[in-house]
Amino acid sequence: MHELSGRRVLVTGASGFVGRHLMGAAAFAGVEFATLQNVDIRDRSALQAEVASIRPDHVIHLAAQSFVPRSFEDPAGTLEINLMGTLHLLQALDSVGFSGRFLYVSSGDVYGAVHESQLPVTEQHPPAPRNPYAVSKLSAELLCLQWHRSNSLDVVVARPFNHVGPGQDAAFVVPALAAQVVAIARGQRAPLIRAGDIDVTRDFTDVRDIVVGYARLLVSGTSGRTYQLCSGAERSVRGILERLLALKAVDAEIEQDPSKFRPAEQRRMVADNTLVSRDTGWLPAIPWEKTLQDIIEEMESRT
Template sequence: MKQIFVTGATGFAGRHFRDLLDTLPDWRMHGASHDLDLRDGAGVQRAVAALPAVPDAVLHLAAQSNVPQAFADPQATFDINFFGTLRLLQALRAAGFRGRFLFVGSADAYGLVPERELPIGEDHALRPRNPYSVSKVAAEALAYQWSQTEGFDVVLARPFNHIGPGQDERFAVASFARQVAEIALGRREPRIETGDIDVTRDFTDVRDVVRAYVALLQHGESGRVYNIGSGRETRLREILGRLIEFGGVQTEIVSAPGRLRPAEQRRMCADTHRIRDRTGWQPRYGLDQTLIDILEYWKEKLTNE
């Protein structure tokens, strides 16, 4: 049985990754505890040393991923995302780790991309525009460097927008779904506040994203970067419209100035040929099913609060 150590195991993707591994009898997961602080080098060393065995693989999900928080405290963001990755790599080296290390970066690394350059391939220039994406680009470069100079088997993932049950309401689709659920349950006036909903994004169900992580752990090429996405762009207005339809509500849609972002990327779409060609991975969840599941999650959560 293969042993895998997962940082960020209690987060959005981490929880779904754990659920997926429960269906794979050849893998056993060891998740970093919720209170593991990547800023604490000694704590990271202890967490790795306390594992029952040196893992066969590591999935590094843990990060400070909130962009407004990154602007408010860029130093903490770098300490977690960049230096935290360094501390983890050092702890693994000290433990004699010789397995595969999957670093999860972000498609936010590409920055503002002209529409004529869509879809975005892995060789596209990286032009990060906020402290979060800068920290992820730096950490990705660090992980790559360790694949070249420290003998680590490193694969690099750049997921695009992933959505699904359990996502924090700070993210647009989760926020829409919660508001629709509140209206359906009679807990909110029929009025939904949004940012710019005429932008497009490449959305993938988080359950497909974690399947991509497994595919890369098993079949990815060491030292290579892989986009993870649907390869399709969907307008946020369409997402909201479907959620309203599935929720069976009628509502006013109001643009809230506080939700608008300057220099917003108008369109986004991933070129996913590399991961598909290398691993055979492709999404299984249709967008409608994902949105229905998100809406049901919020209805259940609100009902039980």
């Protein structure tokens, strides 16, 4: 986007799944990216020195502990990274007189359990986190918006829902299933898919569409506002698995493992993207079939 060309944008968490897609996206053509070099955001003094050397025009704060099961195992560590790390970043930016836009990347998981009668969920729905990860993200949202109100910081909050695509860690559901499908297609394992609870639905969006949304929010989002980034389509994990199997022409038995079922699981989820579309013009553009095909192809290239 030409409005960002020539601007120095600090991307935290740049080496992660989303960060790698973001820094290669055409929507950020001409941007001078800066990243944190071997700096842990939990280390306030090191972070402050790094920010002072970068002096960014804008910030996209992606860095987080984002794996929900891990947040149950280590809630303190999750809060330390996601909440205190965000505080340290805000303090570091304040110390160098930062006056640009701060895009905080939260999560649609902050809503917790949403009754089916209230779907699709909108930004007006009251958050009710049901895991430590979501608590940490909502807390950091509130912190950023407090800085907007108290320190006149130009903050926009993004609440992306599930995003998938090539390069995602195989600990997450879609690449985990794709890896099994690829192994079966190659004859490397018996035709048996082991999965958790696949009869839940989620609002999945291609990560390459999500990062375009971040570019649009950086340019056109309204300061102090929270935006959902989502497809608006409800897809079941079972349906995704069936499509992955079909793409490789594989037949397999499905075995659900109760040990992989999450505590406090939301059965259905779909969200509304009206607000972000109205304010920035963003809507997902990549066909879902292409997303799944690209995940399969990337998984094949890994092994």
